[in-house]
Amino acid sequence: MADENPAVRRLSDWEPEPLRDIADEYGTPLYVQDVGRVRENAVRLREAFPDADIAYAVKANTTHAVLSALERAGIAAECASAGEVQRSLDAGFPPERIRYTAVNPPDVDLDHVCALDGVDELTITVGARDTLDRVAERGFDGPLCVRVNPGVGAGHHAKVSTGAEPKFGVPYDRAADLCRKAADRGFDLVGVHAHAGSGISGEDLSAHRELVARMGELTREIADLDPEFVAVGGGFGVPYRESEEPLDLTRVAAATREAIGETDARLAIEPGRYFVADAGVLLTTVNTVKPTPETTVVGIDAGMTTLLRPAMYDAYHAVRSLEPDLPRKDPVSCELSGPVCETADVLGRDRTLPDPTRGDLLAIGNAGAYGYEMASTYNSRPRPAVVSLDGTLVSLSVERERLSNLTALERSAGDSDGSAV
Numbered sequence: 001m002a003d004e005n006p007a008v009r010r011l012s013d014w015e016p017e018p019l020r021d022i023a024d025e026y027g028t029p030l031y032v033q034d035v036g037r038v039r040e041n042a043v044r045l046r047e048a049f050p051d052a053d054i055a056y057a058v059k060a061n062t063t064h065a066v067l068s069a070l071e072r073a074g075i076a077a078e079c080a081s082a083g084e085v086q087r088s089l090d091a092g093f094p095p096e097r098i099r100y101t102a103v104n105p106p107d108v109d110l111d112h113v114c115a116l117d118g119v120d121e122l123t124i125t126v127g128a129r130d131t132l133d134r135v136a137e138r139g140f141d142g143p144l145c146v147r148v149n150p151g152v153g154a155g156h157h158a159k160v161s162t163g164a165e166p167k168f169g170v171p172y173d174r175a176a177d178l179c180r181k182a183a184d185r186g187f188d189l190v191g192v193h194a195h196a197g198s199g200i201s202g203e204d205l206s207a208h209r210e211l212v213a214r215m216g217e218l219t220r221e222i223a224d225l226d227p228e229f230v231a232v233g234g235g236f237g238v239p240y241r242e243s244e245e246p247l248d249l250t251r252v253a254a255a256t257r258e259a260i261g262e263t264d265a266r267l268a269i270e271p272g273r274y275f276v277a278d279a280g281v282l283l284t285t286v287n288t289v290k291p292t293p294e295t296t297v298v299g300i301d302a303g304m305t306t307l308l309r310p311a312m313y314d315a316y317h318a319v320r321s322l323e324p325d326l327p328r329k330d331p332v333s334c335e336l337s338g339p340v341c342e343t344a345d346v347l348g349r350d351r352t353l354p355d356p357t358r359g360d361l362l363a364i365g366n367a368g369a370y371g372y373e374m375a376s377t378y379n380s381r382p383r384p385a386v387v388s389l390d391g392t393l394v395s396l397s398v399e400r401e402r403l404s405n406l407t408a409l410e411r412s413a414g415d416s417d418g419s420a421v
């Protein structure tokens with residue numbers, strides 16, 4: 001019997017017919033996300049880490065459909081901004097299941113969060129003495145967590161390795177002191193937190209173990225403060241290439257337990273990508289096929305404004321044609337170019353597609369994490385729509401932006417109510 005909840009859902013596992021129907025109905029470029037798969041990923045995390053406090057790093061995909069599914073699955077929410085906190089509340093997360101990890105938070109974020117109903121139940125994680133002072137100034141006296149810079153980073157690209165970046169957390173050797181000062185000031189110090197980076201693969205596991213060991217050490221150092229949890233971040237990678245193997249979560253969990261050592265504090269993790277990456281695909285239509293001496297340029301209606309990851313991190317996303325009768329078509333080596341006037345606007349190089357033709361529908365894999373979230377309107381290109389699947393139910397989660405939305409906030413000099421400077 002086929003595994004009903006396999007460790008990874010590959011792009012080749014998606015059925016083409018329903019995706020073609022959805023593209024016909026909603027147009028392209030279009031994100032399609034399978035909420036059932038998000039739930040399955042939550043189950044696998046829960047099975048691997050049965051005793052841990054598991055939060056979802058909301059930044060990976062903030063659609064209401066995903067947030068409310070994870071809320072109902074009993075997962076907590078790890079938020080990076082007031083906007084993410086608000087979305088989590090709107091999706092039904094109770095404040096006690098929300099952790100706000102405030103990274104150099106603007107005043108407006110702290111003002112908003114500290115004035116929320118139920119803020120006393122919500123955990124705020126501070127990574128600087130200044131942030132501690134600023135939440136105190138706003139009267140916050142709810143659960144507080146201290147973010148630590150563990151001095152060890154990991155991840156799929158230098159731009160997503162956070163663990164050793166001075167921006168994140170208080171230096172490891174000052175962390176215990178800040179925890180004590182916070183407790184002395186009357187804060188309810190509930191935990192310590194660190195995050196190594198994003199997209200941790202088998203090769204980075206030793207760096208992650210090192211982080212976990214340091215956090216275990218710190219927890220013992222402040223055992224007299226009785227911290228409830230020790231959060232070791234998220235970052236579990238997923239395979240983006242068909243040839244890559246998924247992480248063995250059970251092994252990761254066992255290594256984490258061993259590295260953390262003896263502590264009464266509960267282990268807390270906060271993956272983002274792992275919940276949602278393989279639950280999403282991006283559908284796009286071929287609009288131009290241009291043979292050149294170097295390659296065949298296949299122009300598509302999705303680009304760096306739709307899916308930023310290839311331009312920003314040289315990230316690889318699998319691509320597949322959803323056209324019928326593929327075996328009879330000749331394979332062509334090509335480059336998938338978006339419509340944005342930037343050299344970086346290429347979603348895939350040296351890809352092979354079966355006889356790419358204008359009008360073909362393509363699917364781009366692992367688009368559920370950091371896909372729609374990082375979309376922009378650069379080049380005055382409206383953002384795509386998002387459709388959610390849940391069993392046999394298909395629903396529009398985010399409407400397609402229109403050209404008229406792009407100028408909705410703009411004021412021309414003549415009609416402003418501005419004053420002279």
Ligand code: LLP
Nearest residue numbers: 057195198199234235236270271272273370
């Ligand atoms: N916790 C903290 C404090 C984080 O900063 C992040 C991600 C996570 C958890 C979740 O990491 P994950 O499990 O999703 O790897 N845009 C990049 C990823 C940036 C991640 C930033 N922080 C990408 O598309 O690869």
